[in-house]
Amino acid sequence: QSVLTQPPSASGTPGQRVTISCSGSFSNIGNNHVYWYQQLPGTAPKLLIYRNTQRPSGVPDRFSGSKSGTSASLAISGLRSEDEADYYCAAWDDSLSGYVFGPGTKVTVL
Amino acid sequence: EVQLVESGGGLVQPGGSLRLSCAASGFTFSDHWMHWVRQAPGKGLVWVSRITTDGRSTSQAASVKGRLSISRDNAKNTLFLQMDGLRAEDTAMYYCVREGLSGTVPNDSFDVWGQGTMVIVSP
Numbered sequence: 001q002s003v004l005t006q007p008p009s010a011s012g013t014p015g016q017r018v019t020i021s022c023s024g025s026f027s028n029i030g031n032n033h034v035y036w037y038q039q040l041p042g043t044a045p046k047l048l049i050y051r052n053t054q055r056p057s058g059v060p061d062r063f064s065g066s067k068s069g070t071s072a073s074l075a076i077s078g079l080r081s082e083d084e085a086d087y088y089c090a091a092w093d094d095s096l097s098g099y100v101f102g103p104g105t106k107v108t109v110l
Numbered sequence: 111e112v113q114l115v116e117s118g119g120g121l122v123q124p125g126g127s128l129r130l131s132c133a134a135s136g137f138t139f140s141d142h143w144m145h146w147v148r149q150a151p152g153k154g155l156v157w158v159s160r161i162t163t164d165g166r167s168t169s170q171a172a173s174v175k176g177r178l179s180i181s182r183d184n185a186k187n188t189l190f191l192q193m194d195g196l197r198a199e200d201t202a203m204y205y206c207v208r209e210g211l212s213g214t215v216p217n218d219s220f221d222v223w224g225q226g227t228m229v230i231v232s233p
Contacts, residue, residue: 035219044226050219088155092218098171099157
């Protein structure tokens with residue numbers, strides 16, 4: 001059982017906006033920053049969003065993150081076929097004294 | 111080019127040991143906290159362990175405490191994971207991961223990942 005909760009799947013047609021939620025508790029999301037990672041099929045994960053809303057250089061502005069209380073969201077606007085991947089949220093957990101990942105959300109472009 | 115290259119994975123029997131290595135290049139290794147993250151086949155990401163820049167402080171997930179031990183050699187730009195008492199549930203791809211910096215302070219982001227090395231624990 002993951003400490004963070006994500007929907008197992010999300011989908012949309014090219015050009016649509018897709019949102020992925022990540023729910024936690026005060027000890028993780030509520031008191032710490034949230035990070036999002038993209039894992040394309042057969043590859044290592046890649047940092048997509050850091051400190052809730054920040055994009056590393058090279059990440060398109062189609063990707064955006066937000067956080068409110070003990071929940072966070074990743075939005076992908078202008079969905080493209082190359083966005084088909086697994087997306088994971090993550091945060092430090094004060095109670096566990098370790099990092100926790102969500103179970104991942106598989107995004108499918110229809 | 112910033113790069114992390116893992117090695118040392120393979121097939122090992124339950125109860126056996128393995129030592130993973132991660133060679134870092136293209137950045138000042140000793141400036142960064144480092145981590146191991148694993149992923150069982152078809153499953154999600156699981157954080158395993160973290161080590162500070164000088165190697166004096168480490169932390170591990172409860173599931174591996176006492177069996178998997180992280181260390182580093184800054185002179186050789188290399189991160190290690192000593193794996194003892196291996197179990198079937200340790201079967202996974204093991205990723206070496208760099209923690210990013212905000213200025214000179216670790217910022218909790220996993221900003222560089224290696225390609226991974228596979229560990230299979232089976233009789």
